Amino acid sequence: MSPKITTELLKQLRQVMKSPKYVQEPVQAYIVPSGDAHQSEYIAPCDCRRAFISGFDGSAGTAIVTEQHAAMWTDGRYFLQAAHQMDNNWTLMKMGLKDTPTQEDWLVSVLPEGSKVGVDPFIIPADQWKRMSKVLRSAGHDLVPVKENLIDTIWTDCPQRPCKPLITLDLSYTGVSWRDKIVALRSKMAERKVLWFVVTALDEVAWLFNLRGSDVEYNPVFFAYAVIGMNTIRLFIDGDRMMDPAVREHLQLNSTLEPEFKIQVMPYGSILSELQAVAAGLSPKEKVWLSDKASYALTEAIPKAYRYLTPYTPICIAKAVKNASETEGMRRAHIKDAVALCELFNWLEKEVVPKGTVTEIIAADKAEEFRSQQNDFVELSFATISSTGPNGAIIHYKPVPETNRTLSVNEIYLLDSGAQYKDGTTDVTRTMHFGTPSAYEKECFTYVLKGHIAVSAAIFPNGTKGHLLDSFARSALWDCGLDYLHGTGHGVGSFLNVHEGPCGISYKTFADEPLEAGMIVSDEPGYYEDGSFGIRIENVVLVIPAETKYNFKNRGSLTFEPLTLVPIQTKMIDVNLLTQKECNWVNDYHQKCREVIGAELERQGRHEALRWLMRETEPLIRVQ
């Protein structure tokens, strides 16, 4: 990787920072955040403005350019990559290190008195604007919104905003019609006494209208906003995709509907002016509901007295609780996904052991190939982490030609992968050894497995937040002085984003919503030995009611049911470190893999993979 030469680009940016064509007054600093206008985790190429100006294309980072300086804030995952990708114009600000200043403090330290700091108000979330502008103001500077994105003005070959065709999902997939979702949303609005709701997150728009898209890689979403009133529905979306007869039929655009279900389609770019018009028509005590992470531009369009902000929207919460159709879809998707992985692992065993010609990239491609053979396959749900030996210890690794390593009988192989099927989203990690694992590797694997089981088999009262379960996943590792530096689980969408709120299992997440039956999260403890190997065991699990003796005084009991049904390599397990209960859990799990995945492999005529499955799911026997 050679760094991007940015001297000329920075010169151009500094010119437009002073150009009356773009800014009312010159700005002495310009902030280029990572995100798009919808606070998406994954973004489209046209939104990769920070990568364009700096060369650094990791998933997290904020660039700030002043007349004299250019600085990049990113976290520990990306220190190396950012240092490689950026030229000498840039200073790397290593977040998390003690001496690294915050963006605000750094700005205060370098700016001349009374400076203006510009940012695109559509890209910066309102809560972040508030924090930054407070610090800057108290030091005598001003954070100012710059309407035209200054990067876009110098990005001559900026790719177009994607505008791909939509997929309509019928009731068999969604369980609830978009009309009924609108009715439920309006009832939540009435409860909170708000008149309008602004949908800003792309997956929330997609979920609400039972539509999917492919504007962003891995995420089946499309660029759009929606504004829902008690009697109106406005959908802000571009392109001729709304001309598609299937979409028009799905949204009943040609029908004579009751007025409160009539969807007005408006240009994507008109959201701000329409919202301003809504605000202008408000009477005192009438409120507009937005996520507190919505962009500063949209939030400011609603005068403060009329704003109703919450960390999680009612759509985010409703979307997290999967109904029977969605749950069934997720089950089907996970069965297909398991079939693909049984094929893959069987193939790997045949290829790796005698030939040694399989690289991480070849294995990842093969996994995609097997998945794509399955019904309703759409695309991958994230970039496959296919990593062997020391690469496995890099938690967010993605093989590229420079790092591509060959799988062997001497190293642990970690595969974290998933797909989007029309009926559900998958995300599974398995760690395996194609030769003979060392006693230490087996020991570590077994502790990770114990943690995985402790979460998966946990019983807890209704209303428990996921972060209270995080330590269960670590307890066995902690007993021996081992730990892993990431959370244990994240919410998973239903043919939607593989990471979604508002629930999760992490020592870091304190703003998570309580778990309820129907929510779907991942359970993925790990252990990483820098320079030698990585271990992670991940299932996607469904929150289900549990049977308990006393049922929490009728508050209700919950537990998890694994949706992922892929064998856990028993060769890696030190059975003597398991309790009898844990041993039974593994055997029961493998029995279920045999029954459910075995039947599907049989049905699909995949006999060799079926034999592999049967071999891999032989019961463990624990010597007392």
Add this chain to the structure above:
Amino acid sequence: MSPKITTELLKQLRQVMKSPKYVQEPVQAYIVPSGDAHQSEYIAPCDCRRAFISGFDGSAGTAIVTEQHAAMWTDGRYFLQAAHQMDNNWTLMKMGLKDTPTQEDWLVSVLPEGSKVGVDPFIIPADQWKRMSKVLRSAGHDLVPVKENLIDTIWTDCPQRPCKPLITLDLSYTGVSWRDKIVALRSKMAERKVLWFVVTALDEVAWLFNLRGSDVEYNPVFFAYAVIGMNTIRLFIDGDRMMDPAVREHLQLNSTLEPEFKIQVMPYGSILSELQAVAAGLSPKEKVWLSDKASYALTEAIPKAYRYLTPYTPICIAKAVKNASETEGMRRAHIKDAVALCELFNWLEKEVVPKGTVTEIIAADKAEEFRSQQNDFVELSFATISSTGPNGAIIHYKPVPETNRTLSVNEIYLLDSGAQYKDGTTDVTRTMHFGTPSAYEKECFTYVLKGHIAVSAAIFPNGTKGHLLDSFARSALWDCGLDYLHGTGHGVGSFLNVHEGPCGISYKTFADEPLEAGMIVSDEPGYYEDGSFGIRIENVVLVIPAETKYNFKNRGSLTFEPLTLVPIQTKMIDVNLLTQKECNWVNDYHQKCREVIGAELERQGRHEALRWLMRETEPLIRVQ
């Protein structure tokens, strides 16, 4: 309990709310919070203003009086008590229930346009002022500071502020001299680039100067503030207690010290004007450090640009980490406390079983009597919770004549008690049955014990926050559908407050500081069956380094060592529900009780109690 008649008092309060003698402009509402000027949990009688105006004397509650209304906000622990203690003038606002408005929202709903809401700026913490005043302002009202406390103006027989003699603690108790504590504090101040530090919490003043008092029951503190500069020390304290030669000697008030260690003693009431003088002398970039929970009055004395606020002060954090002298003191205190409890339980067995004449109050008094026989005993550390049968299910129960119940061989008895000794503070809960417990009672007790052990024996990496351990205490209960609705542990002071920050073990506490070796917390899971019994097993435990196989890549391992050494009643344990590891824990614990407490009972010639101890610590035998 008959309610307090408050009609006349409320009339008087409403008069002074309009009197130009006390308020610049009439206030339409007056807020009476629970606390004192130091945000103390326990308060002196002269600070019980909310109890005076309303009759309700629970530990938590806020009264608001308007021209038409009088309302009291309190939480679920006190709904019944508040309803009993207040007359019809008062509306009870049940916090935690869905339909109960917040104080701010209620004020907005009842106040006429453009109202003023008054509050004593010395009583309301700055963070609370900020929240309330924001809501009120956005609704067109004003929160205003009323200098003279309006309750005090009508409280004709208000008790005097206590001003009791001080106790000086020498190095053998404190381990560090007050001079060295000042040096350490100044180095923290230099690190954060602040010039002044304001000590507002009473236990922080006491700790800093190695002094103790008895101005507040159960808490060995005294009314004082301190302001520490880089070269000055100002102690704000009233009374002739500073004339005591021992105190003068301890603080070296008569010596010719280096100027930076010379303590200037000033009147308690002059803190505000002195702080204003400090503020007036500040140059730009000079900062004053305060707790963000300090009173609005003191916080406002420092202009915003000069304030440096943190949730925990460096004193709070230093105080939590006990040094070797303090730890040894705590060990000694817990040995004496265990001796007293062995005596008590031996006595109870002799009295309750054959005679049935012991009430909850008699048992509590007897516990105090045995404790007071021990060396360096000062007072109790909180009101003894002595509760039998259904009273045990009331978590914050304190026996009074109306509720006083007789201990019997048919009910579970729960005793949560502790003391202040000059060398340490204790807090211990034991639950026992003097007859034959039912299988269900034993089952519940055993789950609570399993939770207690899970926390006590937990191993975790250095830097772990206590709230991550909370679920360990619940896991065994959860498996059967049982839970308890309180946290698992709190920090414990060293001859200081029995509840102290910044660490704890709770599902509720998210702002806790990481645990480190030397911190002392309680481990007290429970189970409560409304109307029939309560179970709680509480030890005070010390955070110590642990030995682990891999030691978290040199990050270091921690675990707990019980300081409390009082037998856990084996009669209540269903041994078959314990794992072998848990069974060993109990036996090892009881072995240590025999060794340490047995030796002390022997030394003190308490042979009968020793025989009781030996009987109660017979090893458990688990049938495989």
